[in-house]
Amino acid sequence: MIKALINVNIFNFDSLKEKSYVLFNEKIIEVGLMKDFKGADEVYDCNNQILMPGLVNCHSHIYSTFARGWITEFNPKTFRDLLEQMWWKLDRVLEEKDIYYSGLVSGIEFLKNGVTTVVDHHASGEMIKGSLDLLKKALCDCLGIRGIFCFETSERFTIDECIEENMLFSKKDSTMAKGLFGMHACLTLSDESLKEIASKSEGVPIHIHVGESDEDNRESIEKYGKTPVERLEEYGLLRENSILSHCIYLSEKDIEILKKYKVYVAVNPTSNFNNAVGLADVLELEKNNIKCILGNDGLGFNLARDMVNLLFGMHLKYKSPTAYSLENLKRVIENNYEYASKILNCKLGKIEVGYEADFINLEYNPPTPINEDNLFGHFFYGMLDNFKPKNVWCNGKLKLENYKILEDEEKIYREARSVAQEIWNKCKEK
Template sequence: MKAIVNSKFYDFKNYREDSYILFDEKILKIGSMKEFTSIEKKHIDTIIDGSNCILMPGLINGHTHIYSTFSRGMNLPFNPQSFKDILDQLWWKLDGVLDIEDCYLSAIIYGVDCIKNGVTTLIDHHASGGNILGTLKKLKTAICDDLGLRGLFCFETSDRFNIDQCIEENIDFSKVKNESCYGLFGMHASMSISDSTMEKVYNLKGDIPIHIHVAESLDDEIDAINKYGKTVVERLRDHKLLGNNSILAHCVHINHMEAEILGNNNVFVALNPTSNMNNAVGLPDYNLLKRHNIPCIIGNDGLGANITREYLNLTYSMKNKYQSPLAFNFGDLLKIINNTYEYVSNQLGIKIGRLDEGYVADLILVPYNPPTMISEENIFSHIYFGIFDNFAPSYVICKGSIVMDNYKIKLPLSNVYEESREASRKIWNKLN
């Protein structure tokens, strides 16, 4: 059993001061420090002093691409005139050559970056043309087994790859379900998936929720209308792929009719504002999604590992989009953050995202010495303006294990980074 003492607690709902927490894999007890003196200390193996810190639940990245690790510093001819050009000139070149060992290395490096940014669970959308079969288990080994985090993984089925292997990989990995990991059914995007592939996916996948990019760019919608005479969402509906708990990433260019369809099908939309701005594809219409009661979660589309940047950029970009400082408020952001915890809770069958007894002990301790008064009424303002902008947790705990101890990652990493640099050299040579 472990304890964190002398800390402020905040879990995106409740705030406590001068408190302690006892935990192993789950939270066992929470109380005020006045009560801690009566606790029998002989059963506590580790006590962490949380003075001048705020204890929070570990964060969740609701849509990412681990394989993007190997794009860092990559130099390829790049002169895109459309989003499709970005895929052709960059991402489809990179993911087309990755093999199974590249997948493991990218996951270890990305997972370490997640830990440093307080992310203890990630929902990944994977692609690797060099190897398909077995790659999701490699991601699980790196993220869940070696680093001790939680992950939901899938392989993005696309006509660019061997379709049968894509389907087999998704179905095979979906059988690996526990409190640490689970498999969704990955699909890339409408514009890289034919009708015959969609039909095959529906016939074989069973009730596994899909995870797919939807209308990230206008290219995706135009492609669907030109080839099939219908929008992206209509295609997915007509192929009966909009199952409960499916994740549709982006949805930047859906229309009112498509939003109504999504609102009637119990799906989640993963917003990725920083990536949308970086790719210049536009921004999601959050008000449209909100009007149709479509639950949103938040990811970063593989653009780094700092999910708190997404919280900030989503807020600022929505205010800018709607030209009003009142257009998107703290209540909107808190709803999206809590939706992300709810989604993972449902998929992994755990209680996550609260500092309360019986919830999993996925915790982050963030140093913060407030310059002004702090209270239950203004705590999220302190979190948003004082912590998210300079996010640097000192302790990260997942499944009750300390994975970062006073800024030190527990897993030895020196050889991993050397191996990753050597792998990147080989990958880039293939591309050039």
């Protein structure tokens, strides 16, 4: 079955093709001008809307879904307090139903925000084995979005179980779902654990938090005489395509080390602002050929907000409205597609022949002239200002139509609210 979107204005971040059509099944088969359109089995008229690639969120925590509105004792003085008083209290009680519903709710919210691929960093104390498969079931099988999953190995849980879950899932090989080797952070992993991970993880790229707070480095130097980056290098864990999330606190030596490896740094500006920890020096990393990608660290689902906050945050960091440009931001967005494409072994990020049919259409009526020179400015200051896709397609399937999810959203949310209440009760009891 060949489908067609007609009367679209194709936006590929650096080009705009007006009055076009796209033919596709799971992949894009043909792109052309409307005057050359010859028909298809199913035709969707987009009435001159923007058609652009679905977004990729490169660092998320789906388990944080049920933290919204949770009232718990919270008065952190340090970053560790923040983990202990909030996130560790929550993730340790999560079990089967909680994981599944967090996946369903997240998937729905991601689709509504135009995110069609998510890289998740998962933890659930009451169900380790099988938890990644459950996330896949909710996000990929049920809602049809692509996922790259891993379990946060740490000494808070049984190390062997974490390793086993990561390794089992890493054997999956599909363009819809894939695994990385998850590690929480160096502060929850002793040398012995790092050694065990290194020997049992069979070269799978890692996904870990690094330098999110100054404490991560201070504790590491006090305890081991090395920074987290130095420890990861020592155990041979800075593998190609690994994700080091945050990297706000890096020493000059850390940067020298990271330069040598083909790892990616995931920046999460909105979460960093919320936790008041600072912002990675994306310019410095870029200068050193260390590629940055963008995530949201599980704070909501709106990746557009992180795109905006990255640029504004860098302006503030450098106290200059020009130090970090739209071109810099565009490179980070391109890196997100490059990363997901490599891991999932498919082509994401453009509306071109051979790319996966993951795209979104937006109603955008430019109030000023739009052309190739100012296109990304329209994207940043216009489209991202009110980024609500009307339709979302993933793997060639329509998943959001006219702003509505095609699953029974109300039923899922009703159940999710009761699951959330049970989780909060469990947290209180523990």
